[in-house]
Amino acid sequence: MSQEIVDTVTKYLTPNIPIKQISQGAEAVVFTSSAHPYLPTPEHDADGKPLQYIxxxxxxxxYRHPIIDRQLTKHRTLSEARLLSKLFLIGGINVPKLIATDPYNGCLWLEFLGEDLPNNSGFSNLKNFLWANVNDPYNDVVKSTLIKVGEQIGLLHFNDFCHGDLTSSNIVLARDDTQSNDWKVFLIDFGLGSMSKLVEDKGVDLYVLERAIISTHSAFSDKYNEWIIEGFSNVYNKHGKGGETKLKEVLKRFSDVRMRGRKRTMIG
Amino acid sequence: MILPQFPDYEINVSLYENVQNAADIQSRVAELPYAFIDANMICSVEQLTAAIYRTLMESTYNRLRTKTLHSEVLLALSPTSNIGEAFKKFGVKSTSERLIVVQINENGSQKIDDSLVQGDSVEFKDENLQSYCDVDAIRKVYKLDKSFQSNNTSDLSRALVDAIQLRGL
Ligand SMILES: Nc1ncnc2c1ncn2[C@@H]1O[C@H](COP(=O)(O)O)[C@@H](O)[C@H]1O
Structure with missing residues (x-):
């Protein structure tokens, strides 16, 4: 981890905002903080624990020219913020709440989602959740969760948005309420997301997730991918003939993208 | 109240009900060092404090669009960048019965002058805002589509906070 980055962030957030780094990607560094940027009274979860923020x-x-770099950073920060705000307005789609947007410093504040899974299974993203269920891989909670994953992607695509980096780490599970075993499924990281009507973009989203499931959970991936597509199809099938036609187009392109992927791996 | 990222600014917010002298205040807004906000247009604490956060950010990065921090708060509440419209929609009206007064002081604290608003001072908190806010008027000003159903104040508020963060950017 680069101390320089932490120092820069601390400088403009001020030491009043404690930060803890949780991830470093090519594009962004992610921190958690116990401070809210503007709420006067602290927020608590259902168990009374203080909330943290992303x-x-x-x-x-x-390596970029400073002026171009600032413009690009502003553009990308705003693009992700705009997507999150548009997606929230669509009924049924679950994305993190946008708390603050600071385009001048390239910073987004988001609601923190998820929790630590039991038995040291890690943070509750889809990837870790499936590993945590490896001894009973086809149980009801796994099935209903994967159908919900498919429904989230279906809602996204049906409304002509694409994720752009649909891995099983970018799907986060949060408890519906503290009593139940059920999970609410959230899509995170819209850094590469876009509004798109293109079946190609949708096919690629589905393919990226299918590959992610195959590569990390290969023994169970057929069933898992089937459940995801079941949930995905549910969304389209609710919209009559028009929905069914659109669904066929997307699934057809999905299988074309998969074929192209196979060819590439056979040659390469 | 102090926002952690902007420790040099002291912020005071008061909420009043049964306001008697709104017309008088409205005629003097230009000379008074406060933002007077029609409380019916505010559904949550976060709606207002998100606008104050944005105001202080724009100020810090030299992007204020109006003359004072107080008028900028009104603009920050608005989903459009038309300043006149922001004042008209969110500012005190001669008929306002519920008012929010915001005072932002750079370097040093002051109190809101108690004798200014003739009315009942109540705590600035979600419960007191929710029960009276005019949801239809708010939805109209923020141009929320009918397809967006805000079944509770927290969903409505979230949509407003999004609009406040992204206005004009
Ligand atoms: N809203 C969030 N809630 C919880 N964890 C998050 C959130 N956003 C990002 N993260 C974590 O930070 C990592 C990188 O975020 P990102 O760069 O958006 O993909 C994710 O894989 C998550 O582990």
Whole structure:
């Protein structure tokens, strides 16, 4: 981890906002903080634990011209923020709440989602959740969760949005309420997301997720991918003939994308 | 109240009900160092404090669009960048019975002058805002589509906070 990045962020967030780094990607560094940027009274979860917040920071890239770099960072920060705000307005889609947007410093504040899974199974993203169920891989909770995953992607695509990086780490599960075993499924990281009507973009989203499931959970991936597509199809099938036609188009392109992928791996 | 990212600014917020002298205040807004907001247009604490956060950010990065921090708060509440419209929609009206007064002081604290608003001072908190806010008027000003159903105040508020963060950007 780069101390320089932490120092830069601390400098403009001020030491009043404690930060803890949880991830570093090519594009962004993600921190958690116990501070809310503007609420006067602290927020608590259903168990009475104080909430924490996500700060997603896009550091300057030294190899770019500073002015171009600032414009790009502003553009990307705003693009992700706009997507999150548009998606929230669509009924049924679950994305993190946008708390603050600071385009001048390349910073987004988001609601923190998820929790630590029991038995040291890690953070509750889809990937870790499936590993945590490896001894009973086809149980009801796994099935209903994967159908809900498919429904989230279906809602996204049906409304002509694409994710752009649909891995099983970018799907986060949060408890519906503290009593039940059921999970609510959230899509996170819209850094590469876009509004798109193109079946190609949708086919690629589905393919990326299918590959992610196959590569990490290969023994069970057929069933898992089937459940995801079941949930995905449910959304389209609710919209009559028009929905069914659109569904066919997307699934057809999905299988074309898969074929192209196979060819590429056979040659390469 | 102090926002952690902007420790040099002291912020005071008061909420009044049964306001008697709204017309008088409205005629003097230009000379008074406060933002007077029609409380019916505010459904949650976060709606207002998100606008104050945005105001302080725009100020810090030299992007204020109006003359004072107080008028900028009114603009920050608005989903459009038309300043006149922001004042008209969110500012005190001669008929306002519920008012929010915001005072932002740079370097140093002051109190809101108690004698200014003739009315009952109540705590600035979600419960007191929710029960009276005009949901239809708010939805109209923020141009929320009918397809977006806000079944509770927290969903409505979230949509407003999004609009406040992204206005004009
Ligand atoms: N809203 C969130 N709630 C919880 N964890 C998050 C959130 N956003 C990002 N993360 C974590 O940070 C990592 C990188 O975020 P991102 O760069 O958005 O993909 C994710 O894989 C998550 O583990």
């Amino acid at each position: 700060i997603k920071y896009r550091p300057p890239k030294k």
